[in-house]
Amino acid sequence: MKIVYWFSAFILLTHIGYGQKGDSLRAELLHEVTITANRGSEESFRTAGSVSIISSKNLQTYQPRSTPEALLGTNGVFVQKTTHGAGSAFLRGLTGNQTLILIDGIRLNNSTFRYGPNQYLNTIDPFTIGKIEVLRGGGSVAYGSDALGGTIHLLTRNPVLAEKTAFHGRAVARYATGGMEKTVRAEGELSSSRVAVQAGVSSRNFGDLIGGDTTGRQSPSGYNELDFDFKILLGLRPGWMLKLAHQSVDQQHVPLYYRIKLENYAINEFDPQKRKLSYLQLTGKTQNSWARELTLTGSWQTTHESRVIQRNGSRSRRIETDKVQTWGLTFNLLSDVATNWTASSGAEIYNDLVKSNRIDQEIPGGLPVRSRGLYPDDSKYLNYALYSIHQVQIDRWQLTFGGRLNGFRIGITDDVLGEVSVKPGALVGHGALAYAPTTRSNLYASFHSGFRAPNVDDMGTVGIVDFRYELPAYELKPEKSSNFEIGYKLRTTRFAFSTALFHNTLRNLITRVPVIGQQINGINVYRKENVERASIRGAEAELEYLLGNNWKTYGMIAYAFGENRSTNEPVRRIPPLNGRLGLEYRSQGWYVRPEGWFATKQDRLAAGDLSDNRIPKGGTPGWVIVNFLAGYEATHFSVNAVAQNLTNTDYRTHGSGINGVGRSVWLTVTGKF
Template sequence: MKLILFLSILIISSLPVLAQPTDTLRTELLNQINVTAHRTQETALSTSASISSINSTTLKSQQGSTTPDALMGSTGVFVQKTTQGGGSPFVRGLTGNQTLTLIDGIRLNNSTFRYGPNQYLNTVDPWSLQRVEVLRGGGSVAYGTDALGGTIQLFTHQLSFSDSRQYTGLLRARVATSGMEKSLRAQAGMSHQRVALMAGLSLKNFGDLVGGDSTGRQSPSGYKDLAFDIKGKIYLTPRWNLTLAHQTVQQKHVPVFYKYQLDNYKINEFHPQNRSLSYLKLQGTHASKWIRNIAFTSSFQSTKEGRSSQRNGSSLLSQDEDKINTLGLTLNIHSEFTKNWTASSGIEVYQDWVNSKGNTVDLEKGSRTDKRGLYPNGSTNLNYGVYSLHQFISNKWKFDIGGRINGFRIKLTDEAIGKVSISPTAVVANAAIAYQASPRSNIYTSFHSGFRAPNIDDMGTLGIVDFRYELPAYGLKPEKSYNYELGYKLQTGGLHLNMALFQNYLNNLITRERVAGEQIDGVDVYRKENTEKAQIRGAEIEIDYLFQAHWKIFGAGTYTYGKSISNQEPLRRIPPLNGRLGIEYRPGNLFLRPELLWAYKQTRLSAGDKSDNRIPVGGTPGWTTVNLRMGYDWKVLSLQAMAQNLFNTDYRTHGSGINGAGRSLWVTVSAQF
């Protein structure tokens, strides 16, 4: 695999420029805009940060069945799948509650997000998205807790006004071989001088995932998904507009596949897995240099996670349900103090209310016993912060500096731990220096400090999680990260190059520590503690080379090395060396995109990896898959197809509980009016 990465870089960098590309491929690269790093629009070239960006064209051509699927193959992102109805992105070696996800700037993360892989990104409908950005190695100053590894920003469809009344419509259907997917999307929109509106409904029926080679059908892994989204924009005055939005996702009977395969379960599933988000955003402009742009957002998000489990040979059915309601209030002000000094500043407040309950049903006796839920019922979490990010430009130099003060108030009341109330605080900062020797290049160095405050999942969990039994903990401190980065970007002719080296130091990591000599129902007992120091370092490279008007070669590679300083062993679940290589042909309405995705073997295992039955003894084997994506757009109709895993490779991404899809065909037909 190292040879593949080396040869791909060598080939791409040595190709001669045969023509100056002038088609949409070059336009897409040159006009790429990022907003995640500093809460303000910047071109990809000028940003002093490593950002992976997936635009609407790429989302459409990738045919990701889920939002985690859409991120697979992005530079610096490695997606783990415990089951088909999950998908947890690793950003620079970290995942779960150590990576922050936002939807239109609103936190998806709440106070019950788990350490390690989780399934919550899969509760976002990819057909509702227009763009995805991944800020690697930063985000705590701009967006708060959890951004130790980075920040994933999901943007839904943007609305605009029109001079005359206009209507739009979309019908989309996708099917996959072996019954792996049958999906429908209906979408309608309207725009006028003062009002714009869009609504969509997605219905998805996922069958069991069929793996490659000798794996075959992985049953049970299929589930059903229903998603609805509506968004409206209202013109108030020439300077002010109001956006209102609602989205909801309902998933039924989502099996945790590896529990059936490896842990002797008759039933183990998420049912239901629901999420809804409603928000109101008031945006305005002003002539004052202090308040050039202002945005106020009020949001309400609700998640509901039900879990059912029953072991083979047992008559006991265990049922748990957690419902988390989150109220969010954010205010952001963009200032332009001078031509060369701009700033984004604001206030954020999020309040969580946690309801958790459980019961055990004896199916033979017909009896039911209520029990404590996974979390203390009635727990609350208040998260509030103030931040300010500034940018200074002097000739060819650019300086970024920012800071945030964040406070929390976490309350739990439970028979197992009594009354607990903690109020941790965190102060973080970032700084970057960039030098643009020409309008086509940018070399920068940056520092980001980050934090993750202990949450209700850390403090209040009681019960079986994955393959261990967890006890509540309290007195935990925030986790901290210190990320250093050196990067280089180049856009010249048809060559677009991004490279970065990074080093992330992690302190006060909250880890599960085994309670010596204790077991409950034959399961080892663990409790979370601030016990670990670690470091993660690595390198990333991404290249796009447009060697003719309609031809592009692309390649990327990511290397991540993680080490626990405290335990003197590899850090848990570190992704292996991985990357992609391909070529894209896009003449007008046609596109062809053969590509190769690969990952080297991962044999550097922590003690936790070795005890994880999802990871084979000795480590996860390396793999290579070859995919072919193609499509054609007519005036109204659009056809996309993906021939996946052409050589039927049997593989799974490191740490996953289910193998990837084998040789298969996925076809999407769209009619847009």
């Protein structure tokens, strides 16, 4: 806490004398507009909560290899990498099915999202993203289940309408030293006054990831990927727009490096890993204050995950396949209830159909033997809700409050127990009060209640999962959270600073409980139950300061402390103290950006961490790495170079199954017309 105190004092002192009228530049931090927190446009400075925004400019500068890596260095976000073809973001110590991911307002989370790190964020092509918004500590009222730690909202790029018909294109080529990446991307955009069309394709080849000074090449970890996307905008009449979009990602032979390296597997990979999303969205504005703006979205999303497993010295190969088909319908209405009173209200429904099977076969020449997959085949999961979020502005005070009523219907047919139907429900709310002492500062306190409904992964999993043999569980209730936060935001044209303290109480947590005296093939047997309580508290701070017309410095620091109150031990996989500090220079299209990332040692380990072979004995060592970014951006082309880990430090983010990249250069060349 002393770090946050002195950090705040430093910022307040350096603020004096700056930001006067006539400054030619502004800090970006806290000046961006967010739509995630309250399902309506609002300056992040005015939001009574912690929001981080990764703009298209930052994405262009960093040129992230993957969508998870686009979140590296974001305040309050810690990225774990089980393997090179994965990446799971921790928001305030929580990840997996306890963190919600949205694409253009549509849930990526489905009924098979599992507890702990997963790979699904990596199934989003970073070339399609125009902006990322991260709401830390909230999201259940606005978006429903899973937002215990927060919400990650990925907003894809849109074509634009133009008065005169025009065609534009872009071609991107990227290469990394050591053959770690060879990517090409081509896209085109046709615009007119009533219609705009955008389409693109990405072909990506990832070689084995090369670690730091003592690690070297981590093989096998490379894989191939082919992505396609298009988006069509139709201007129906003034204020009304129809959008049709599609995106698909197809990844082949994605190895789980740590399992092959540490667990005697000849093959352990995702092959294939696919995701497709199509949606139709109607937006419109009216003259009625109670229906100022409305949005209706219909979506269809499919995921296909096959896991190919074969141990060394064995002829038996297993292929587990899970397919989830999700259709969704959401309706949102923005209203002006009164002069200083706005509301965002709506309804949504999502329905999952889960197909799951397993094939065992002797290689070569054996006949395939089909059996039950990881989940009961033809499982169904219905998610429906009503919500309303309100904001009232009275002089310097802003009151935000809202609620959501959410219901579920889960239908599972089990070979032993027969047909099982469960209908859990949740009622959650949030409230926040903000006070602006001046036009440059904002002080707030907020409360968010959140929930995660039990899903098919919780209720129907059977088989070996995370070093255990798991039995189905059919009497689970939603997990609950109560997140309290106080924060302060300060901004001028040259300077911006935000800090927050939070405390998140978690209850009814679903965890695996051992079935006493039972083993299957020598492996202990577990079943999930709502038996745990926990709390996570911490602090975050972020700043940006313009040193002149061309120079700025920036930094962030985040800390979380988790306690499992039921077992009197730390919460699993809690990230250590971590942060980033950098300096940037921009002039006439050129930029240079040296920066350092760090994480301290994490030796507060739960029993599950101690048995996790991804975590070294004694805990994950601390590390500091230095990166250098440089580039030139012109009207028709740009060149971006990222030199990572200049000191070739051998490091691993806590809980990862593969080490971070060593000294390397990633070069991206973009041509535009």
